[in-house]
């Protein structure tokens with residue numbers, strides 16, 4: 643007798659905005675989605691006994707996709723905020739982050755967030771960087787679909803600074819942007835990333851939390867962390 647199980651029963655559909663290295667980005671050769679978040683969600687899926695399928699989408703589309711039931715979970719370097727927590731359930735925090743600013747390598751006038759008053763800032767749409775940048779006095783904030791586009795705009799002189807997550811800025815400077823750009827000043831705040839699921843899906847949130855606990859206990863989380871961030 644054939645199994646009556648639908649083929650997709652053991653699949654966890656996960657949404658992510660996949661141009662956010664080192665958390666989620668595309669391997670140039672294999673085209674696979676790789677990064678800290680990708681390894682983490684795969685490990686979570688393994689713990690839960692489900693197959694993880696990642697769907698790439700705009701960052702500002704992730705919460706609507708959860709609300710519509712088009713995806714089961716979102717992992718995307720997504721900061722746990724009160725506002726978002728009204729719409730979705732977050733797992734326990736899995737990574738400590740914060741916002742920092744990037745300017746051109748030869749800029750010696752912008753040294754910290756307070757120097758950004760009246761300046762032009764590039765951010766990724768729908769992010770905490772976007773909402774914090776908008777709070778600065780007299781700024782002109784330009785919103786891009788992803789962080790790499792914001793960095794391109796900085797390079798071409800269209801903006802004075804990029805406000806974005808510190809570990810992503812650090813990775814960008816280390817990998818690609820080092821000769822063009824630099825991080826200045828202290829981080830603006832501290833933030834924590836969580837995996838989001840639909841508001842009503844408390845059961846899935848609990849399962850994810852359990853899996854995270856287990857990965858922290860068995861050393862797998864540590865392994866993934868060291869792989870992407872070193873010691």
Ligand code: ARG
Pocket residue numbers: 658659660661662666701718719720721722766768769770771789807
């Ligand atoms: N941590 C920031 C936020 O939650 C930015 C996240 C952007 N993530 C991404 N995959 N593009 O708003």
